[in-house]
Each structure stands twice: as C-alpha cells, then as structure tokens.
Amino acid sequence: MPRLRLTALAGVLIVLAACASAEESDGATSPQDTLAGDVTVFAAASLTDALTEIGSEVERMYAGVTVTFNFAGSQQLATQIVEGAPADVFASANLAQMDVVADAGLVAGHPVMFARNRLQIVVEPGNPRRIATLRDLQRDGVTVVLAAPQVPAGRYARAALDRAGIALSPVSLETDVRAVLSKIALGEADAGIVYASDVAAAGDRVTGVEIPDAANVVATNPIAALAAAPNAEAAQAFVAAVRSEAGRAALARAGFELP
C-alpha cells in the first residue's frame, strides 16, 4: 500500500468527523494521508467487538495508520498505563478505572463518556434453568459465575445484587467479563452477570435475560487520549472516530446505549 507521510494538519478532527459521516453515507473509503504510524488502544474487554470494528474503519480512513488493541479488564489496563505502558488511548468500562489513570495525570484533556452498557443475566441457550430474575440465581443447584470485584463488571454486578438484597455464592470470580461469558457459553456454569453488549457479541451461544431498570446498574464507558501517547494525533483521531456517527452506529450494533 503506498504510504505518504505528510505533516499532520491542524484541524484533523474536523476532517475526520467529515469523512466519518461521508463514509457512513456512501460507504466509499476516502483514505487520508495526514496521519501515519501505529495507534495503540487499551480497551475494556466488553468493548472488544465494537472497537475492533471502529479500528478497521480508522485504518480504512487513514492508509498509514495501524490500530493495535489490548483488550483486558479495565483495572488491569489502568495498572499497565500507570506503570508506563505505551498506550495512545484508554477506553474503560467504568469511571473508577479512568480516574486511576486521570489521577496519575496521564489523560490528555478530559475523558468523554461515549457509551453506556446495561447488565444482563447470561444463561445457556434457551434458558434451560428458567432463570427470570436476579433472585432466581439464589436457587439451589444453580451455579453462578461473576467477574471478580476488582473488575468493573464484577463491581456493577455486586451493586445490582446488593441493591436487590441478594446474597450469592458464585463458583468463580473471573478476571474479566468475557471470561464469565465463555464459562456460560461452554456450559460450565448455569448463569452469570455480564453486559448486554457481551450477550449480543456471543450470538446464539448464550441467551440473555433482561434485568428490569429498577434493579439494573448502568455502566458508563469513558474514553480518553493519553498524555504520554506516542502517537498523539492518531490517538485524537481514534477518539473522534469512536464518537462519530459511524462509531456510534457500531456501538449501537454491539448492544451499547449511546449518551
């Protein structure tokens, strides 16, 4: 692929916003050569599908840009960033972990909320144990897997259970939300609590059971370019792409709610 390295132009964000909507309307790619190099995005495991799609979009728009992802539990990513991992962008599954990074003075500007995610109960396809509410998770013989309390999804799940006054003894506390999902998809446990976007990502390998608004907890996903970003311009461009119409459409398809 021919690669022109031009100096990055001021006002790159406006250009990007414009071509993001152009991309949306006619579907044709219009590669820009104003940006180049790698952009490394550290993102919560729950964002895997939506951000991967947005990443390919960014690579199509900027011929010289390569997007690399590190998907894991937000708590782990925050630790890595604070310890000096060379990331350009951080997308967290909760405010607390974004605050860890911001408090260390590592965020460029201010984090922006770009998506919301609701919790759902995830069960095996067809819901063989007939689980309808959070309370059903207490039933004898129902094995439940949650994310660990250090993981945002685990913290949200705990908040929802506490609010409903439900005490559970889960069989495992997984290190990220996708590990909870895979335990259910593999049939090793009967139910788990994950995000609506995870249930959407798993397709027909699992079934989602909605938690009514009164009992639910809404997770907020903040994103920020990082102060020490090795590729600051591409970082801003990625954040802008996530907030563009095309980005919002990708997030909505992946089961997120938009602010």
Next chain:
Amino acid sequence: MSSPTRPTGTTAPRGIALLGVLAVVFLTLPLIGLASRTPWTQLATLLRDPVVIQTLRLSLIASLSALLLSTVLGVPLAWLLARSHFPGRRLVRALAVLPMVLPPVVGGVALLLAFGRRGLFGQLLFDATGLSLPFSTAGVIVAETFVAMPFLVVTVESGLRSLDRGYEEAAATLGATRWTIIRTVTLPLIAPSLAGGMALCWARALGEFGATISFAGNLPGRTQTMPLAVYLELESNPSAAYLLSFVLLAISIAVLVGMRDRYLGQP
C-alpha cells in the same frame, strides 16, 4: 583437534563474556525491580492475613497433591519410555511432553473440553455422579498436574537412560526379583534425577496460572492459588501483590538451592 590448544577455564573471549554478562543483567533486573518495590515492613502483617494464609494453604495443598499424582503416574511413564520398546513410543513421548510447550491457557481450555461439565469425559462423570471438576480444588490439582507432570517425566526418563544397567543385571544374576531390583537398585540410583524432577514439577505446579484460571476458575479458598491472587491483587492492592510475588520467588529460590547439584553446582 589440531588447532593450538588454549588453556580452558581461564579467560573467555570478550564477545562471549559481554553477552553472558548481558544475559545475567537481563535475568536479574526484574528480580531487583520487584525487590525494590516490595514493602518489606508489611510482610509480617500480610503473612498473618487470613486471606493470604488461606491462599497459601490452598496453593500448597494443590501443588503437593499435583506432585504426588505426577510422581505416581509419571515415574511409571518415564520407566516405560526409557526401558520398554513398543510401537509408537516416540509419539507417546511427544504427547506426554506436549503440555510443556502448549500455552497453559490453551491447556486449560483443552481440559474444559475433556473434563468440563459438557466435556468429552466430564459429561459422563457429571451425568453419573453430579460431580464436575471445574471450579473445584480437584480441578486445580488436575490443571497443575497436566502442566507439571511432563517436567518430572523427562527428568526421570533421562536419569533412567543414563543409568549403568550393569548394577541391575548384577542384581538379577544374584537372584533378585524385578520388583526387588526396582526398589533396591534402580530407584536409589535414579534418586538424584527423581528428586530433581519432583522439585521442578512442584515448582511448576506452584506457579501454575493459565491452565488453572481457565479450567478451575478463581474463587478464594477453593480455586484461588497464589499466582491468581497476585494477578488480581496487582490492580487493587499492588503492595500485597509484590509481597506475594516475593513469597513465590523465595520458594523458587529454595527449590534451586535444594537442587544445587543440578543447577548451581559445577558441571
């Protein structure tokens, strides 16, 4: 060799010395980094923490059980590989050591597909007894054994191969039965390899992370071993994680010192 001989064991060529020193620096810097960030003053408090005690206890129980299982099954396998000739022996050896090169997380998923509640054999077990290995301490032992046993097998096998068969033959001509020979001649002669293999196997089981977390999950008191605790504490309580890491490191050093003839001594 016809080239003029140099006295060996005195000075190394500069290039080799430089790269060797670089290797040492590379291998020791992380340890120094860990030591420099470890809050030593909290060690006593941490070692009295009931959660830490519980995790240490579980780690010891699981890794020693894995060692026992590996020894009971692994020594006979090593004997078969070293002493008997059967078709497909090379293939069997390759399969037996595969877990050494397999990424542990892949090993854990493979264990789920075999012994999980919906696994190939696990389903039969679950349907018959209602028991399932994942999320249980037994599952931790299975995961650790899967990953660690090959270390014992290869060490004991090489010990058996380098053994002078003359002693066993002499015992046989003196009328000893095969079991007597194994018990009184073979086992004492391979004792150093057996001890070395057991130490490696135990250290590997104690440090096991990937297969354990993907097969047995993570639950304090039941399946959360030291490495899993370190991984999760790293985010919420880094100093506890550094200290726990150091406890694991101290155990590894103890194993190395115990095996000094093999790894720390003269060639």
